[in-house]
Amino acid sequence: MQTRSDKVRPKMLGLKVIRYMVQHLKEGYVVLLPETIPFLGELLEDVELPVKTLSQEILKEMETLSGESLRVMPLGRRRSPRREGIEPDRG
Numbered sequence: 001m002q003t004r005s006d007k008v009r010p011k012m013l014g015l016k017v018i019r020y021m022v023q024h025l026k027e028g029y030v031v032l033l034p035e036t037i038p039f040l041g042e043l044l045e046d047v048e049l050p051v052k053t054l055s056q057e058i059l060k061e062m063e064t065l066s067g068e069s070l071r072v073m074p075l076g077r078r079r080s081p082r083r084e085g086i087e088p089d090r091g
Contacts, residue, residue: 003039008048015043015054022061030066037070 003014018036022029040062043055063070 003043008051011043011046011048011051012054014039015051015058019054019058019061022058022065027065029062033062033066033070036062 003011005011005014018040021032040055040059043051044059046052046055059070
């Protein structure tokens with residue numbers, strides 16, 4: 001996905017495509033949230049303010065659609081399932 005580019009323009013275009021899909025598919029986009037959130041999480045930490053701002057706006061739109069908080073943990077601060085009291089599936 002172009003959101004992982006080093007350049008701002010492809011990131012912004014990728015985000016605009018996501019926003020377009022969220023706004024036009026509405027509830028139909030909810031099934032795509034699990035695939036979108038990791039990319040959005042990376043962009044929320046971007047050093048470029050326009051990228052970060054648009055990412056935050058899209059996250060709010062997604063939360064409105066889903067009716068849930070979609071807090072995205074920064075990559076360096078993710079907790080392991082074990083710390084959360086969730087045992088990994090052993091088969």
